[in-house]
Amino acid sequence: MNSKQSELPDPFREARTKSGVFPCDFQGETVPMILRHADVRKAAKDWKTYSSDAPFRVPIPSEEEFRSMRQLPVETDPPEHTEYRKIVEPFFQRFKDPIVVAQIGALIDELLGVALSRDTIEIVREFALPIQSRALTYLLNVPETEATTWIGWGTHVFRDGGSGQKKGAALEQYLNEQLDRATANPGEDFFSALTRATFQGRPLCREEMMGFANLTFAGGRDTVIQSVAGALGYLGKNPKALEFLREDPGRIVHAGEEFFRVITPLTHIGRVCPVETDVHGVSVKPGGRVSLCWASANQDETAFDAPNEVRLDRKPNPHLAFGFGAHLCIGAGHARLILRTLLEKCTERVAAITISQAVEHVEHETGYERAVGYDSLTAKFIGR
Numbered sequence: 001m002n003s004k005q006s007e008l009p010d011p012f013r014e015a016r017t018k019s020g021v022f023p024c025d026f027q028g029e030t031v032p033m034i035l036r037h038a039d040v041r042k043a044a045k046d047w048k049t050y051s052s053d054a055p056f057r058v059p060i061p062s063e064e065e066f067r068s069m070r071q072l073p074v075e076t077d078p079p080e081h082t083e084y085r086k087i088v089e090p091f092f093q094r095f096k097d098p099i100v101v102a103q104i105g106a107l108i109d110e111l112l113g114v115a116l117s118r119d120t121i122e123i124v125r126e127f128a129l130p131i132q133s134r135a136l137t138y139l140l141n142v143p144e145t146e147a148t149t150w151i152g153w154g155t156h157v158f159r160d161g162g163s164g165q166k167k168g169a170a171l172e173q174y175l176n177e178q179l180d181r182a183t184a185n186p187g188e189d190f191f192s193a194l195t196r197a198t199f200q201g202r203p204l205c206r207e208e209m210m211g212f213a214n215l216t217f218a219g220g221r222d223t224v225i226q227s228v229a230g231a232l233g234y235l236g237k238n239p240k241a242l243e244f245l246r247e248d249p250g251r252i253v254h255a256g257e258e259f260f261r262v263i264t265p266l267t268h269i270g271r272v273c274p275v276e277t278d279v280h281g282v283s284v285k286p287g288g289r290v291s292l293c294w295a296s297a298n299q300d301e302t303a304f305d306a307p308n309e310v311r312l313d314r315k316p317n318p319h320l321a322f323g324f325g326a327h328l329c330i331g332a333g334h335a336r337l338i339l340r341t342l343l344e345k346c347t348e349r350v351a352a353i354t355i356s357q358a359v360e361h362v363e364h365e366t367g368y369e370r371a372v373g374y375d376s377l378t379a380k381f382i383g384r
Contacts, residue, residue, distance in 0.1 A: 002309045010308065011368040012296035021280040024291070024367035027061050031289045032282040033268060035296035037303035037320070039280065043271065043292055044324040047077045050271035050290060052327060060270045060291055066158040066168035067218075072211035074219065078326055085330065087197045087204075088212055091190050094139050095334040103138045104337055107131060108345045115381040116349065120356055123377040128228035129155060131338060132221060139334055140190035140216070149174065156222040175213040179206065190216070220331040223265040226361065226373030227339055230263040231256075234310065235346065236353035236379050244312060246347045255312040256339045261298045261319035262310050265372055267363060268293040269323065294320045295370060354380045 015022035016035035023032045034040050043050045055070035056063050070076075073084035094100050111131060115121045133147040154160030157171050182191035194209040235241050245251050268291040273284045284290060297320045299307045304314075322329035329335075346353075357378040363370045 002306075002311050009371070010296075010299045011370050012293060013299065016296050016300060019280065021282055022293075022296075022367065023282055024365060026365070029289060031060065031270070031291050032279045032284065033291040033293045033296070034279065035293050035300075037297040037300035037318075040292050040294065040297040040320060041324050043290070044320075044327070047081075047326060049273065049277060050292070051077055051274055052081070052271060053077045054270070054272040054289075057272060057289060058270050060268060060289070062270070063158065063168075065165055067214055068172065069207050069211045069214060071215035071219070072208060073330075074215055074327060075211075081326060083199060084212075087194075087199070088190075088216075089330065091140055091193065092330045092334065094141070095337045100138045101337065101341075104135055104341050105345070107134055107138075108338075108341050109349075112345055112349055112381065116383045118381075120378050120380050123232050123379055124155065124225065124229050124374055125376070127232075128225040131228060131342075132224040135224075135334070135338055136216075139331075142189045142191070150217070153217075153221075155225050157218050160222075171214065171217060172210065175210055175217070176206075179209050179213070220329070220335065224331075224335050224338060226265040227260060227263055227335060228342060229377050230265070230373045231259045231339060231342065232346075232353060232379065233355065233358060233374060233377050234259065234262075236355040236377075238310075239352055241312060242347060242350060242352070245343060249344070249347065251313050252340060252343045252347070254315055254317065255343055256336060257317045257319060258310060258312055258314045259339060260321040260335075261304075261314075261317060263373060264295040264298045264319070264321045266321070267295045267370055267372065292323075294323065295372075349384060350381055351384045352382045354382065356380065 012035050020036045021032050023030050058075050073081045133150040137144045178191045182195045186192040197204050270289045277284045322332040359375045360371045361373045361375045
């Protein structure tokens, strides 16, 4: 099944076609955005030229205002990155655990039941946000009641309403409290594992523990929420899509990957050049940043046939929505499980989704505007 993704125009197409790079201003800094699929992949693997060893500056915009520690393992390079990543990988691999798989299935069944019982439901905050928050408790092996606090942080722990600085401070206070609790009464949860972990033969310091925990709550929050809302928005706008997936459940895995490609909830990520570097004709001074633009790479005509079409059975699909290389998103398997389970449950229980109100989430930057997911999406779920 093919459909045009007119709701998500590609703001990078002209620059990608002409030069492959787009200098764009972020926070007063001109950052060349690398746009082509092959170039983005190459840069993502070349950590010596394009380094992640840059506290606060890997996210774009940078986050000096919102946190006081380096996020781990994302703001490091190999070999330190590899060793740091091994510390938390056991928790992010829990998406393979049959118990966690069953928990995710039961959670989505529950929330679909709520949606089907109501006249309408606002998908972003009443459906996607609770899914992301409650599913994370399963991944981290903490009480599900903790999700109530996390839901209160909104769709992005730094940028969703209120003062980002205050929200960043509130997150750090919460994480310190959890680490204090785990130190005093260790269990089998994520925070307890951090208090027991070692790096290069020594215990983690509190700042390192905080770096892991901060990324866990700030890194994959809005991305999962926008993926869920974006997929449901598409199913609502394209009534034949659910039937297409019902006809052959084997299409669901491919559909999930296509939604990640089309939505690409993280537009790009930053890297820092340790020495002066020519980035496709743009000179970057030592310590200057570049952007690896996943969103542009996922629309590259040289990598995808008719990239402006949503093809729910697209294969192969070498999208970069989860990054590439050593820093491939550690939560990718968890996100895939959530979206795949959602699509499976929808094919089983939902006849149609009718959208009554949709407010797209639009990134407004100096050089471009990009629609990615929704700020709000109100819909009626009709049962089979």
